[in-house]
Amino acid sequence: MPDGAWSLFFAYIYKLCLRRILTMKIFTAQQIRDADAYTIRHTPISSLALMEKAAIACTAWICRHYNEDTPVYIFCGMGNNGGDGLAITRLLRNRGYNAVAYILHHSTKASDDHTANRNALQQQYHAAVNDIPDNGLLPQLDRNALIVDAILGTGLSRPVEGWIAGIIQQLNDLKPQHEIVAIDMPSGLQADASSINNPVIKADQTLSFEFYKLAFLLPENAAFVGEICILSIDLSPDYIAQTPSRFNITDAFQVRSIYRPRKPFSHKGTFGHALLIAGSEGKIGAAVLSAKACLRAGVGLLSCHIPRCGYQIMQISAPGAMCFIDEQQDHSSGFHNHVLTPEAAAKFKVIGIGPGLGTAAGTSWALEKLLDHYRQPMVIDADALNILASSPALLKKVPAGSLLTPHPKEFERLFGKTANDEERLKVLSQHAVERQLNILLKGRYTAMAFPDGSIWFNATGNPGMATGGSGDVLTGILTSLMAQGYSSQETMLLGVYLHGLAGDHAAAALSQEAMIAEDIVEFLGKTFLELHKLKPC
Ligand SMILES: NC(=O)C1=CN([C@@H]2O[C@H](COP(=O)(O)OP(=O)(O)OC[C@H]3O[C@@H](n4cnc5c(N)ncnc54)[C@H](O)[C@@H]3O)[C@@H](O)[C@H]2O)[C@@H](O)CC1
Numbered sequence: 001m002p003d004g005a006w007s008l009f010f011a012y013i014y015k016l017c018l019r020r021i022l023t024m025k026i027f028t029a030q031q032i033r034d035a036d037a038y039t040i041r042h043t044p045i046s047s048l049a050l051m052e053k054a055a056i057a058c059t060a061w062i063c064r065h066y067n068e069d070t071p072v073y074i075f076c077g078m079g080n081n082g083g084d085g086l087a088i089t090r091l092l093r094n095r096g097y098n099a100v101a102y103i104l105h106h107s108t109k110a111s112d113d114h115t116a117n118r119n120a121l122q123q124q125y126h127a128a129v130n131d132i133p134d135n136g137l138l139p140q141l142d143r144n145a146l147i148v149d150a151i152l153g154t155g156l157s158r159p160v161e162g163w164i165a166g167i168i169q170q171l172n173d174l175k176p177q178h179e180i181v182a183i184d185m186p187s188g189l190q191a192d193a194s195s196i197n198n199p200v201i202k203a204d205q206t207l208s209f210e211f212y213k214l215a216f217l218l219p220e221n222a223a224f225v226g227e228i229c230i231l232s233i234d235l236s237p238d239y240i241a242q243t244p245s246r247f248n249i250t251d252a253f254q255v256r257s258i259y260r261p262r263k264p265f266s267h268k269g270t271f272g273h274a275l276l277i278a279g280s281e282g283k284i285g286a287a288v289l290s291a292k293a294c295l296r297a298g299v300g301l302l303s304c305h306i307p308r309c310g311y312q313i314m315q316i317s318a319p320g321a322m323c324f325i326d327e328q329q330d331h332s333s334g335f336h337n338h339v340l341t342p343e344a345a346a347k348f349k350v351i352g353i354g355p356g357l358g359t360a361a362g363t364s365w366a367l368e369k370l371l372d373h374y375r376q377p378m379v380i381d382a383d384a385l386n387i388l389a390s391s392p393a394l395l396k397k398v399p400a401g402s403l404l405t406p407h408p409k410e411f412e413r414l415f416g417k418t419a420n421d422e423e424r425l426k427v428l429s430q431h432a433v434e435r436q437l438n439i440l441l442k443g444r445y446t447a448m449a450f451p452d453g454s455i456w457f458n459a460t461g462n463p464g465m466a467t468g469g470s471g472d473v474l475t476g477i478l479t480s481l482m483a484q485g486y487s488s489q490e491t492m493l494l495g496v497y498l499h500g501l502a503g504d505h506a507a508a509a510l511s512q513e514a515m516i517a518e519d520i521v522e523f524l525g526k527t528f529l530e531l532h533k534l535k536p537c
């Protein structure tokens, strides 16, 4: 290849990598508007051409998923979201679809790009433009027609009410006979604030531009957003790189840049010695799952502190782990002894505590003693969190840099109830900053809050992982990665991603229904191989 061609090729690859890294940012509605404006100012593209690009991407998606026999009703607002809808109508018509636009006059003034696209559509396909005046009625829809929601996007300035609220309700009532595809945002959904109790379109699919919006990742909005597809419209990489974002979402490339492949002269000492404190009578399985995950995630050495009743079970189930046997038969109350002196504590690179631990008085007492002596970051889960929740004084003793891994109920016990998901994120971040902890909140999009105030979401994982023991596996993975020398933040980002991806592989092989926590452990190997194959950007 001539030199010029090589440099063009490398510039293209660089741009691809940059875009991959950049679009992990989750911007506010205002930042997205600024990104659009910056792109229009700094690249040779007009606002109308950007809208055309967005419409082309949406049309291609619709054509891939619905055939030409599907009647398409496109409900358009008066702003640029409606402009997208009008452009999509024209492009679908060009492809032979029976697409019709209905313009809802919720405002007296249409945006310039809306008007331009209305005129273009009217000129080409006069019959495809219909107006619904303020307080007007929806048309009767053909059987199995597809509804495209292009009423309101990121320009929503307040919760929807009155006539438009009624229209949203009526469109939602047409489900499941009619599927709804939302353009950019389900209409009525606020990008950055809670929409709880607001009228919002319940989309089956949301086609959004360039970025995830924070609202898509909150559990309370799951019924509105449906499946998400992010379509690139090439917004300026410079703007994206320069603009800080508090919220981010991990992807394979970012996680790959954290992951450190092993060097040829490594030995088991290189990958740390972890101490896992877990299990009580009836819950030794949790300790076993966690230990197996810890070993599979690559720890050099693992010691498990378990009550007497768990000894044989652990040795048989996880022969790679060494065992400390507590004096107690059914719970542990002597694990603090491992860290009474700094020399003893230094033996372990990290302590993971909680899976199946129980909340017996002796266990709580030992946890307090452990926290009195141990100052290194730890991984704290399950019953250890429940013990912390019962004593605010104890929570204060958790070493800075530790990882806390509550599910929503444990989170509520620790930090109290909140009115909605937006408030819960604020509380999550506030505790992470004030206490200098790394706290994750488990969910479809697990939210990870860091001491610097940033929040990262994870997108791997599936509902098959909502099964007993899945959390114990995560604790094992996190403990293992910390022992191998990853920082607290790296551990959380990498560990949560791997856990979810292993779950996705397990579900693909076995089904979401049939997969169990052990399968997540079994498929960890495949996830590491996959990560290894990716080239870091
Ligand atoms: N160049 C750009 O800026 C691009 C924008 N795009 C589209 O443009 C959208 C944003 O467009 P706009 O900023 O025009 O905003 P929208 O189209 O989301 O909405 C603005 C209109 O809605 C009205 N409105 C706001 N809140 C309301 C409420 N609660 N009840 C009734 N009416 C309400 C406003 O008065 C205004 O008429 C994006 O979501 C995306 O779909 C895409 O075309 C990509 C390029």
Ligand SMILES: [K+]
Pocket (backbone or CB within 6 Å): 081, 149, 150, 151, 152, 153, 182, 183, 184, 185, 186, 187
């Ligand atoms: K919309």
